[in-house]
Amino acid sequence: MSAAVPDPIIRVRGLVNRFGKQVVHDGLDLEVRRGEILGVVGGSGSGKSVLMRSIIGLRRPDEGEVEVLGIDALNATEAQRRHIEQHSGVLFQDGALFSSLTVGENVQVPLKEYHRHLPEPLLYELALLKVKLSGLPAEAINKLPSQLSGGMRKRAGLARALAMDPPLLFLDEPTAGLDPIGAAAFDDLVRTLQQALGLTVFLITHDLDTLYAICDRVAVLADKRVIACAPLPEIERLDHPWVREYFHGPRARAAKDTGAPGQTAEASC
Numbered sequence: 001m002s003a004a005v006p007d008p009i010i011r012v013r014g015l016v017n018r019f020g021k022q023v024v025h026d027g028l029d030l031e032v033r034r035g036e037i038l039g040v041v042g043g044s045g046s047g048k049s050v051l052m053r054s055i056i057g058l059r060r061p062d063e064g065e066v067e068v069l070g071i072d073a074l075n076a077t078e079a080q081r082r083h084i085e086q087h088s089g090v091l092f093q094d095g096a097l098f099s100s101l102t103v104g105e106n107v108q109v110p111l112k113e114y115h116r117h118l119p120e121p122l123l124y125e126l127a128l129l130k131v132k133l134s135g136l137p138a139e140a141i142n143k144l145p146s147q148l149s150g151g152m153r154k155r156a157g158l159a160r161a162l163a164m165d166p167p168l169l170f171l172d173e174p175t176a177g178l179d180p181i182g183a184a185a186f187d188d189l190v191r192t193l194q195q196a197l198g199l200t201v202f203l204i205t206h207d208l209d210t211l212y213a214i215c216d217r218v219a220v221l222a223d224k225r226v227i228a229c230a231p232l233p234e235i236e237r238l239d240h241p242w243v244r245e246y247f248h249g250p251r252a253r254a255a256k257d258t259g260a261p262g263q264t265a266e267a268s269c
Ligand SMILES: Nc1ncnc2c1ncn2[C@@H]1O[C@H](COP(=O)(O)OP(=O)(O)OP(=O)(O)O)[C@@H](O)[C@H]1O
Pocket: 019, 024, 042, 043, 044, 045, 046, 047, 048, 049, 050, 051
């Protein structure tokens, strides 16, 4: 049975994060398996974004171990750190696009950082490819973020996250602020890209529809830890106050009726 479980591409052990006296994580463990879409859920302030920031290297945790792509991220050399950055695409909650740059120029930012020698026409072609891959029309490449709708800005952020063809994609609440049709289309896009490109996706969300539609497993943050990490049917059976409220309220019932079940896998993290 264990032979069928893919290797972890991210492994977090004993993570502790504190802000002054506030303890956000206290001995958190998590494994993200190669090729899965892992949904990360938890109440507001439970530490989902801080966890993501600890994994991608934007925050140094107070204690614990973080392994990404087989590299000990907290003791990585400069070259190893760049390797992780180069192989991780991140879509932040607000898109984090440079407002004075066009969509195409935004997508080119990581390309120029890591491939300084690339000629301009090739940079443009690569950016155009990512723009189209993200479901935007070609003409969006010359628009400023302020000229796009919220859904298009998310797609532009995704295009930039995919610029370096990363095997690992981090999405922080990608459907927040989108209408249900736009959110469902974005879910479809993420699933399609994940399957076509073989991505591993770490997806923070509050969106129950997203969980039911595209997540293979779900990690629940509560009580300063990941209290469970498993396919949805197993998560739904957990006897925990937050899980009961979140997964068995009226919104959960509606989402269950429309979503597709994730794959079956083992419950452990
Ligand atoms: N730089 C910081 N300085 C101080 N406190 C912080 C900082 N970053 C996060 N926190 C605190 O850590 C806790 C967890 O924050 P985090 O953003 O990870 O929550 P979250 O689970 O992503 O919440 P939400 O679902 O509302 O986005 C919060 O109480 C937050 O105020």
